[in-house]
Amino acid sequence: MKFIVSSSYLLKQLSAINGVITTNPVVPILENFLFEISDGTLSVTASDLQTSMMTELEVESKEDGSIAIPAKILLETLRNLPEQPVTFSIDDGTYSIEISSDNGRYKLSGENATDFPKIPSVSDGYSVNISSDVLARAINNTIFATSNDELRPAMTGVYIKLDETNTTFVATDSHRLIRYRRVDIAADMGHNMIIPRKALTLLKATLPAENTNVALEFNASNAFFDFNNTKMICRLIDERFPDYENVIPADNNNTMSINKGELLSSLKRIAIYANKTTHQVRLKITGSELLISAEDLDFSNEANERLSCEHDGEDIEIGFNAKFLIEMLGNIESNEVTLQLSQPNRAGILVPGDKDENEDILMLVMPVMLNNYV
Numbered sequence: 516m517k518f519i520v521s522s523s524y525l526l527k528q529l530s531a532i533n534g535v536i537t538t539n540p541v542v543p544i545l546e547n548f549l550f551e552i553s554d555g556t557l558s559v560t561a562s563d564l565q566t567s568m569m570t571e572l573e574v575e576s577k578e579d580g581s582i583a584i585p586a587k588i589l590l591e592t593l594r595n596l597p598e599q600p601v602t603f604s605i606d607d608g609t610y611s612i613e614i615s616s617d618n619g620r621y622k623l624s625g626e627n628a629t630d631f632p633k634i635p636s637v638s639d640g641y642s643v644n645i646s647s648d649v650l651a652r653a654i655n656n657t658i659f660a661t662s663n664d665e666l667r668p669a670m671t672g673v674y675i676k677l678d679e680t681n682t683t684f685v686a687t688d689s690h691r692l693i694r695y696r697r698v699d700i701a702a703d704m705g706h707n708m709i710i711p712r713k714a715l716t717l718l719k720a721t722l723p724a725e726n727t728n729v730a731l732e733f734n735a736s737n738a739f740f741d742f743n744n745t746k747m748i749c750r751l752i753d754e755r756f757p758d759y760e761n762v763i764p765a766d767n768n769n770t771m772s773i774n775k776g777e778l779l780s781s782l783k784r785i786a787i788y789a790n791k792t793t794h795q796v797r798l799k800i801t802g803s804e805l806l807i808s809a810e811d812l813d814f815s816n817e818a819n820e821r822l823s824c825e826h827d828g829e830d831i832e833i834g835f836n837a838k839f840l841i842e843m844l845g846n847i848e849s850n851e852v853t854l855q856l857s858q859p860n861r862a863g864i865l866v867p868g869d870k871d872e873n874e875d876i877l878m879l880v881m882p883v884m885l886n887n888y889v
Contacts, residue, residue: 555573
């Protein structure tokens with residue numbers, strides 16, 4: 516088998532799917548890319564058994580065939596080659612691969628393509644179309660709140676609930692919860708699934724800069740994304756997602772509206788002086804003034820700042836993890852934000868001041884119990 520392809524074009528396509536490959540895979544052959552040529556089209560697959568990514572590119576080839584090529588050495592070779600046509604010559608009997616360029620020749624050993632695990636397909640599934648911009652926003656707004664706790668697998672992914680009128684994306688790690696809803700994505704009937712964080716991270720990195728259509732197909736066990744010349748299939752998390760609607764308090768009638776940029780900058784400065792374990796900051800709202808403070812008793816560090824805000828409700832003092840607040844505020848694009856509170860021991864809700872008509876975002880954060888040092 517022999518084919519010719521542009522070195523930079525091949526590198527770009529391989530780099531897009533390389534993130535799937537793990538350093539110590541369960542099956543050693545998964546350290547390879549699977550190359551398959553049919554009618555002048557090269558299909559390349561990378562997999563870790565849970566998630567697989569495929570890309571297609573046109574090559575010059577007179578014959579069909581397949582080979583598994585070591586990913587690491589191939590990528591490093593291509594990264595260090597200037598843009599030029601490269602020729603791959605593969606011995607079907609010994610699986611040896613020779614790459615010829617203007618600079619020289621490089622030989623490496625491949626493996627039998629038939630040993631590469633079969634990639635599952637989505638049959639008898641459902642489908643929905645999503646624009647890549649909307650999908651990227653949904654991932655960006657939720658993925659940071661997923662859990663790392665492998666004992667609670669449902670929370671290590673993003674829950675997607677498709678309805679006839681909207682689609683809801685939810686992520687939680689039990690300390691915070693993000694509910695992101697879009698009215699411009701709808702299905703013909705209700706469905707739900709939990710997509711693993713790794714798959715969404717890879718998807719986010721691969722989505723094109725220009726807006727394009729992403730076809731999502733799914734069944735009970737797998738989700739399949741298809742856009743441009745890239746495909747991704749991932750195994751869904753087969754667990755029950757927490758009843759998130761019951762966690763969201765309905766009576767948060769103590770509201771504070773404030774400039775997002777000022778609040779975010781202030782929290783970043785105050786967090787430097789917070790305890791490095793709890794990251795606790797104290798928000799004290801009195802009238803139209805917000806006092807943000809933190810202290811680390813172990814090192815005698817403390818800091819406080821005053822900001823003006825619009826406040827409706829009783830004066831309140833509440834503690835939060837500064838890291839969570841900073842991360843959540845960083846994912847809100849609105850210039851103004853509203854913090855809805857009820858009691859110092861009840862969850863706070865962060866919502867953007869001005870919203871896109873197609874989206875509804877709610878960010879819930881659990882409080883940290885205050886040590887009354889003031």
